[in-house]
Amino acid sequence: AQRVTQPEKLLSVFKGAPVELKCNYSYSGSPELFWYVQYSRQRLQLLLRHISRESIKGFTADLNKGETSFHLKKPFAQEEDSAMYYCALKAGDNFNKFYFGSGTKLNVKP
């Protein structure tokens, strides 16, 4: 069965510090991984996807198939990065079921 694990419920860092939000997955097929973000009083929205190999708002994430991980990183955290972050896996027969982790709340302190 597919599963997404985010081990940290809360991560607090100071502004300017590096941040890494962990995500591990289990899936027997070829995974597609995503990071979604929910800012305060806003909707869940896509932050980035592994297939695009992009950097969004300074965040990057590399899919490591050997370690089955897709950790989200940013070298210098900003206060506006404070939000709830969800790692998601796209899987299923029709490749259109999305499974989410339990989320990590990032708090960036001034």
Place this chain on the structure above:
Amino acid sequence: DADVTQTPRNRITKTGKRIMLECSQTKGHDRMYWYRQDPGLGLRLIYYSFDVKDINKGEISDGYSVSRQAQAKFSLSLESAIPNQTALYFCATAGTGANVLTFGAGSRLTVL
């Protein structure tokens, strides 16, 4: 205007009552989903639909039912609400073969 609209946004009800949460979208997407968000558990898939004639159970469908009235509308029903169904419910859509989910603003349901 929002692409994915959920109604009601907030609802308080009593145990045993029937509740319907509605979702409508203007994105023309064929895939629609209902998720439930609970603190510490993240988002869990309740039901999903790939078109009007296709309804599928997700991880936690017990106690819920859905109706895909049209391509643009996907309703979630709780036939007899119970307190542990108190949660934030999200509707989401995706286009065919798309990788991205578009979420509604959420419907907060409290069952007393």
